[in-house]
Amino acid sequence: MTVExxxxxxxxxxxYTFLRTDAVAGSRLSAEAVKKALQRSVARGxxxxxxxxxxxxxxxxxxxxxxxxxxxxxxxxxxxIRLPYxxxxxxxxxxxxxxxxxxxxxxxxxxxxxxxxxxxxxxxRFFASQYVTKAAVTDVKTxxxxxRVSTPETTAIDLVRFVKAxxxxxxxxxxxxxxxxxxxxxxxxxxxxxxxxxxxxKRLGYLLERLGGKRLCxxxxxxxxxxxxxxxxxxxDRPVINAxxxxxxxxxxxxxxxxxT
Numbered sequence: 556m557t558v559e560x561x562x563x564x565x566x567x568x569x570x571y572t573f574l575r576t577d578a579v580a581g582s583r584l585s586a587e588a589v590k591k592a593l594q595r596s597v598a599r600g601x602x603x604x605x606x607x608x609x610x611x612x613x614x615x616x617x618x619x620x621x622x623x624x625x626x627x628x629x630x631x632x633x634x635x636i637r638l639p640y641x642x643x644x645x646x647x648x649x650x651x652x653x654x655x656x657x658x659x660x661x662x663x664x665x666x667x668x669x670x671x672x673x674x675x676x677x678x679x680r681f682f683a684s685q686y687v688t689k690a691a692v693t694d695v696k697t698x699x700x701x702x703r704v705s706t707p708e709t710t711a712i713d714l715v716r717f718v719k720a721x722x723x724x725x726x727x728x729x730x731x732x733x734x735x736x737x738x739x740x741x742x743x744x745x746x747x748x749x750x751x752x753x754x755x756x757k758r759l760g761y762l763l764e765r766l767g768g769k770r771l772c773x774x775x776x777x778x779x780x781x782x783x784x785x786x787x788x789x790x791x792d793r794p795v796i797n798a799x800x801x802x803x804x805x806x807x808x809x810x811x812x813x814x815x816t
Contacts, residue, residue, distance in 0.1 A: 562601065568764070570632040575589065575610070597610075600621070620674050621675020640703060641664050643662055643664040644658075645721055653733035660680045662717075691709050707734055714730060728813075735771065740771050
């Protein structure tokens with residue numbers, strides 16, 4: 556069997572990823588012959604190579620985009636890399652309906668630094684968190700299976716923790732305003748306590764209350780009050796000279812929040 560025919564058969568059975576070793580075993584060709592065949596397939600856009608050993612089959616309708624949606628293969632990719640993961644930050648927020656501003660990249664949280672990957676027109680960016688295996692996630696169905704996505708509550712605290720990736724404070728506030736109806740106060744406290752990040756818990760509480768979500772914040776506020784009373788800047792990258800303080804959350808408001816409606 557040719558590698559090309561083996562790829563066609565794999566797609567016909569609804570499977571869109573494979574390892575190089577799969578192609579060798581399935582075609583029964585030599586490793587060198589498979590290598591050259593895959594090089595030809597990559598060159599003509601039939602498959603997408605994300606790692607030297609991991610490939611994604613590109614259906615005809617997605618060849619113009621350079622590859623199928625990342626949601627089709629992210630679970631298999633992370634399994635091949637052997638890293639824990641969840642889809643997070645702005646990509647997760649969009650999955651939960653907070654899609655006012657579509658993310659320009661597919662954002663994945665894992666437990667170590669991983670170089671960005673390009674999948675057709677989409678960049679996959681990775682963010683390191685030591686809490687990735689403990690964070691609350693949910694399995695979301697995709698056309699090819701499932702992928703792990705942070706819950707709305709995990710997403711909320713991650714938006715503040717990874718504020719640069721989330722487009723800074725104004726965009727975080729905009730996304731939170733859309734995410735708020737999906738948040739549960741007790742689950743939000745659990746998500747915040749998991750990462751034990753008091754400064755960002757204060758920022759999140761301040762933002763949610765500014766957005767009218769005081770009820771959501773009561774359990775989290777009670778926890779924050781038992782932690783360090785030290786004030787934190789709303790934007791760590793900006794000076795705090797003459798910045799007014801929100802005494803409820805101990806946040807120095809060094810940036811006026813503007814929510815994009």
